[in-house]
Amino acid sequence: MAKSGRAAPSAATTAAKALQDGLVVASHGRHCIVETPSGERLICHPRGKKSQAVVGDRVRWQPSEDEGTIEQVLPRRNLFYRQDEIRTKSFAANLDHVLILIAAEPEFSEHQLARALIAAEAERIAPIIALNKSDLIEPFERAWARLAPYRRMHHGVLPLSLKASAEADHASLMKLLAGKCTLVLGPSGSGKSTLTNLLVPGADVLTQEISQALNSGKHTTTSTTWYWIDEARSTGLIDSPGFQEFGLNHIAPMQLAGLMPDIAEHAGDCKFYNCTHLHEPGCGVIANVETAEAPGAISASRYRIYGELFAELSQKRY
Ligand SMILES: Nc1nc2c(ncn2[C@@H]2O[C@H](COP(=O)(O)OP(=O)(O)OP(=O)(O)O)[C@@H](O)[C@H]2O)c(=O)[nH]1
Numbered sequence: 174m175a176k177s178g179r180a181a182p183s184a185a186t187t188a189a190k191a192l193q194d195g196l197v198v199a200s201h202g203r204h205c206i207v208e209t210p211s212g213e214r215l216i217c218h219p220r221g222k223k224s225q226a227v228v229g230d231r232v233r234w235q236p237s238e239d240e241g242t243i244e245q246v247l248p249r250r251n252l253f254y255r256q257d258e259i260r261t262k263s264f265a266a267n268l269d270h271v272l273i274l275i276a277a278e279p280e281f282s283e284h285q286l287a288r289a290l291i292a293a294e295a296e297r298i299a300p301i302i303a304l305n306k307s308d309l310i311e312p313f314e315r316a317w318a319r320l321a322p323y324r325r326m327h328h329g330v331l332p333l334s335l336k337a338s339a340e341a342d343h344a345s346l347m348k349l350l351a352g353k354c355t356l357v358l359g360p361s362g363s364g365k366s367t368l369t370n371l372l373v374p375g376a377d378v379l380t381q382e383i384s385q386a387l388n389s390g391k392h393t394t395t396s397t398t399w400y401w402i403d404e405a406r407s408t409g410l411i412d413s414p415g416f417q418e419f420g421l422n423h424i425a426p427m428q429l430a431g432l433m434p435d436i437a438e439h440a441g442d443c444k445f446y447n448c449t450h451l452h453e454p455g456c457g458v459i460a461n462v463e464t465a466e467a468p469g470a471i472s473a474s475r476y477r478i479y480g481e482l483f484a485e486l487s488q489k490r491y
């Protein structure tokens with residue numbers, strides 16, 4: 174396979190039958206850009222529904238003319254996706270981390286954050302929460318306080334100021350991301366492009382080239398894109414739009430507690446094995462929710478989100 178990546182257009186016909194290895198580094202609609210083991214990139218189309226690939230997928234492909242056809246998507250370690258009533262949107266596959274970037278400003282939605290964390294947990298992908306714009310002192314303090322329950326969970330919350338302390342932030346991010354593949358998600362304005370450009374100088378230019386290639390010249394940045402942070406191509410960063418309306422229809426209501434670590438921690442202490450933690454007597458979760466009178470391990474806002482999501486996910490099933 175040593176020369177498998179060098180399928181130049183003219184060589185395509187002779188090499189036609191051999192399947193080659195590749196990594197999907199961008200996708201838009203049904204088209205993908207596939208990177209060969211030697212680092213060359215070409216546009217590929219899926220053979221059929223079964224070979225519909227997403228960024229991060231390892232595929233087997235075949236050259237055709239100056240493009241390629243994806244014949245096979247290799248088994249995935251995980252797939253990060255959201256699902257609402259109408260459709261499923263896959264973000265990326267084979268991830269080590271989902272980095273959720275929020276900021277002191279604009280104010281983040283705790284619901285959206287909780288949903289993204291649940292989706293990551295469901296696919297056993299380690300989440301990292303980073304709070305950007307620590308230079309905006311007061312809004313940052315407010316946001317940091319709102320994140321108290323999240324600072325106690327997972328790997329905590331990483332404070333950043335991508336503009337004011339870029340060098341220090343670069344170092345702390347690289348400690349977490351080196352050698353891994355990470356999907357960056359976050360609401361508009363949180364600093365995703367700033368982060369990508371800090372870790373991958375020139376990323377914005379590359380993005381434009383890729384989206385132009387995939388959209389036959391139209392200027393758009395709506396595609397999901399993979400970047401290599403290092404020259405050795407061992408650390409991957411994936412940028413993806415679409416943090417809003419993070420649908421969790423693929424998750425059953427009774428699964429929910431197990432996917433919220435602070436709630437899961439007390440869900441084993443309930444009197445009933447099939448406790449919904451909404452109203453049952455002897456519920457270990459309810460007993461640990463903080464109230465105005467008594468502190469508790471589960472914050473009131475997290476428990477409220479649990480209840481709302483439980484109701485939302487119950488409506489969608491019979
Ligand atoms: N004060 C402050 N502003 C920042 C910081 N990091 C980024 N910004 C600014 O926040 C704004 C949004 O940053 P972007 O990197 O474009 O955010 P984004 O998440 O890519 O936004 P979308 O493209 O809308 O999704 C820009 O004006 C940045 O200059 C920071 O650490 N502190």
Ligand SMILES: [Zn+2]
Pocket residue numbers: 440443444448449450451453455456457458459
């Ligand atoms: Zn319970």
